[in-house]
Amino acid sequence: MRIGRIHFVFRMSHYKCAVAGLLILTLSALAFYAQALKPKALFLTYQEAQPVLEALEEVLPPDLKGKSSKDLTAFWPTWISRRDAEIRGRLALGDEDSLVNLLLFGTSYTKQPRITIDEIVAIAQTANSSNESQAASSRALTILRARVDDLIQGLSAPGANERLLFGRQVLIQRTGYQPGTAAGHQRLRDYLLTSVSRVLKEQGSYAKALAAARSMGDPSEEFAERSRMYRNRGLSSDTSLLPNYGLEESLKALLSRGLIQPGSVKRIAVVGPGLDFTDKQEGFDFYPQQTIQPFAIIDSVLRLKLARSDALEVVTFDLSPRVNDHLERAKQRAQRGSSYVVQLPRDPNATWKPGAVQYWSQFGDQIGSATTPAAIPAGVSGLKVRAVSIRPAIVSRITPADLNIVLQHPELPAAERFDLIIATNILLYYDTFEQSLALLNVERMLRPGGFLLSNNALLELPFSRVHAVDYLTVVYSDRPDDGDHIVWYQRASD
């Protein structure tokens, strides 16, 4: 995120089961129990969505625009189920983007160096570039082509490498080509190079849109543009540690300003927890896929004494079966007594701010203990890694549920609404209309006085009961644009 001072007013004008005494729980009973805790997902009805449709008449999607209220009432159920399928369909393109990240940055299937951000920029600019950047680009292209061949080789014999198994499934599903054959290899090579070029092109268009927003000289406009920058992109699951540092700093500030009280957080929702696949900055593929945010938020609220570990429930809401299955399996393993290990890589060359290094150093001290980190592969130099083994009792507090936050909210009795909702790096995948629908859903999930923390600027329609109270800018490192504006949205009473 580009950090700039924001004049932050972005308005219209501008679960629970008491189960005692069960000594023996069979696996099927456990599965049933987990299921029983899951809130049911309800689609927004037309009556619920109507105020948003009316207020944003001008910017409605073409299939909703210009229809009378009577026509919309009849069409809404068709629209919402179709749109739900379309949004979920964006996961496939996001999976392909993850595969491109594995291709550029993975180390588990190749001895080629990771491709650096500068080299990616050089490849993208190659057509109209100087001799110097053409040389950088030609080196990067040689590495890229060797990586493509190594990846296809890896995909043809993935063994137990979960990322290669996933990549193989994604590619075969999308192309029908088999990596183990000569013809398949050739076709997959072309396909992967085209995917890289698509991703680079997309990155270029985001950079252009941001430059245009920046040139207006208004940081609020720029933040608003960033906040829906990925509206046409595939849905990525990638995640990293540092946004959680931004969240902890925000909670600290809320606490010191008396906006949130010690011991007041009992129920937390994490919308879009994500899965660390292979990210270009702090994500690597030399350790198992992992989720971080649900654990990070528990660690933070315990550290700040906002919650007690024996009176805390966390529900994660995601539409990705991969993310939900990962969390479900972690929970089931925890119920059998296994802890969950999180690997925390840090590249000292990335010059993290002292506060970020401090956050990294103490991460997990409330929820587990330090353990031996995964071995760093020979080709990755200078990296530091911590690992934390998270106690099964903490992992068991998390309940994953399927939900499309744009169109659905969980069926919750008033007493089970959330004290705190986290949604970082998710709402920027949607346009203003869909973000406004998401905010309607968040409103139904938050208790009066509860907070939504998000690193996106959301439009506040006049009838909304969720309002931005303030925001905190947290800078993560000396790299350009590395930080977040965390906006504190609070729900007013009914």
Ligand SMILES: C[S@@+](CC[C@H](N)C(=O)[O-])C[C@H]1O[C@@H](n2cnc3c(N)ncnc32)[C@H](O)[C@@H]1O
């Ligand atoms: C880029 S990841 C961000 C992960 C994490 N929140 C973070 O900040 O690192 C986005 C996550 O949101 C999920 N997601 C995207 N759209 C969603 C939607 N409409 N409803 C629920 N989850 C969604 C994705 O599947 C993914 O897990």
